[in-house]
Amino acid sequence: MRLRVLGVLGSLLCLIAVILGTLMLQSISRNTTQDVQLSRLASVNRFVELGTHAQDATDHEELQLEMDAYSQLFDEGLLISLGGLQFTSGGIDPLDPQVDAVRRRAALNLDQTGIPQISPFSEEPALIARPFGNSTQVLGSVVMEVNLDDARQAILQSWGAVVLVSLSVCAGMLLLAERLTAWVLRPVHRLSDAVAELASTQIPAPLQEAGPPELRALSRSFENMAQIVTDSLAQQRELIAETSHQLRNPIAALRLRVDLLKMRLGEKADPDGVAAVERELERVEMLLDGVLRLASAEHRLSERSAGGAVPAGADAGTVIPARLLTEEVERQSAAARERGMLLRLDLDAPGSRTARALCNGFELQQMIAEVLENCFKYASGSQVDLSVAARGSVVDVVIRDHGPGLPAAELEAATERFWRAETSRQSPGTGLGMAIVDRLVRANGGELLLEIAAGGGLQVTLRLAGTQDDAGA
Incomplete structure (x- = not known):
């Protein structure tokens, strides 16, 4: 933007300088032409007077001497044409067509006293002529071939000075335009950077008031707006977390009352009704747990975007994903067998057992657990393959199930909050699992990839930044 504004403003200023310089050049040429014309007309008038009074041979000799002195x-x-005589000096050619035409016009009592505007790039001399005689007849004429070399040289020197001054003025105007553009646009650039930072970190950056008064007022307004937006987002996150936490006590009390009611009613209790209430309580508890985990994951993501520190007690160093996968498979094997599933861990790829990733260990374990929970819900009875792939500067933790998977059109929406596929709306779930994984992996500088696996099923890849350290380091 700065270059565009500077280009337009600089072009306009340079155009003004060029126009003024052109007018000055024309003025110099015109004034020099007028000076030369007045000077030469005075000389022509002197020779007209001499020719008028030249009567005999002695006068003619004096006239020739004056002409030679002037030409030298x-x-x-x-x-000078005088009666039937012609007197020449300075190498003028009477037979030259232009000279002869001017002489003939003068013989008809038509003078030629104007000099065309002198240009430093022309070479032709100028001709001026004036007839003389009495009231009844033309006795003669004076034709002068004006040498314009000195005048052209003087104009050229003046033009050079004007061009240098114009270039200096253009340079000064460009510098002034650059300073003015920087003064006006610097607050705009800072405001643009602050908007981008607010969008990525959700933390307002302080703006220094600078530039025109309108931009200063805009900066103040943006700071107020950014602070209001940030406070509102923080209050929303706190409200969600606190509400979810506070609802645990009433739900626990409801579950206790349901249990007491079952004990008091005994055989009179309606098993289906009690079971329905318990299912609803379990669903609400599941939803609250999911919302709390999601709020925590989004808080971690905003911390990373803002460059904040990892909370105290969290392991923010490198981890070996293969060890975490092994531990999680051991922990979840019993639950998998209950669902008729098989967890298959494949660590035979080169470097998969020792590959290190830059990630919070607890959060990576939480991500793996969330993905396996999804497999248990939506791919029950199938095999789940877990593996690690180290490729250059990245480490991929891959979890692939052999269930029905997701249509390609729904893969992108799978990380949205509370989103659930049409085919799985009747099964228990909150639609928060993949959203939690997505926020956590991005909070650790990684990327979540969802793909349709070859042969069917869903393949989830947690792509993390790798290190060059080996397992024994």
Whole structure:
């Protein structure tokens, strides 16, 4: 934006300088032409007076001497027609068509006293002529071939000075335009950076008031708005977390009352009704747990975006994903067998057992657990393959099930909060599992990849930044 504004503003200023410089050049040329014309007309008038009074041979000799002296001094040609005589000096050619045409016009009592505007790049001399005589007839004429070399040289020097001054003015105007553009646009750039930082970190950056008063007022307004938005988002997160936490006590009390009611009613209790109440309580508890985990994951993500520190007590160093997968498989094997599933851990790929990833160990274990929970819900009775792949600077933790999977059109929506596939809406779940995994993996600088596995099923890849350390380091 700065270059565009500077280009337009600089072009306009340079155009003004060029126009003023052109007017000055024309003025110099015009004034020099007028000076030369007045000077030469005065000389022509002097020779007109001499020619008028030249009556005999002695006068003619004096006239020729005057002409030769003038031509030697100014390097200009003279042609004086007097009766049937012609006197020349300075190398003027009476037979030259232009000279002859001017002489003939003067013989008809038509003078030519104007000099075309002098240009430093032309080479042709100028001709001026004036007839003389009495009131009844033309006795003769004076034709002068004006040498314009000195005038052209003077104009060229003046033009050079004007061009240098114009270039200096253009440079000064460009510098002024650059300073002015920077002064006006610097607050705009800072405001743009602050908007981008607010969008990525949800933390307002302080803005220094600078530039025109309108931009200063805009900066103050943005700071107020950003602070209000940030406070509102923080209050929303706190409200969700506190509400979810506070609802645990009433739900626990409801579950206790349901248990007491079952004991008091005994055989009179309606088993289906009690079971329905217990299922609803379990669903609410599951939803609250999911919301709390999601709030925690989004808080971690906002901390990373803002460059915040990892909470105290969290392991923010490197981890060996193979060990965490092994531990999680051992922990979840019994639950998998109850669902008729098989957890198959494959660590035979080169480097998979010793590969290290930059990730919070507790959060990586939480991500693996969330993905396995999804497999248990939506791929019951199938095999789940778990593996680690170290490729250059990244480490992939891959969990693939052999269930029905997801349509390609729904893969992108799977990480949205409370989103559930059409085919799984009747099964228990909150639609928060993949959203939690997505926030946690991004909070650790990684990426969540969902793909349709070859042969069917869903493949989940947790792509994390790897290190060059080996397991024994």
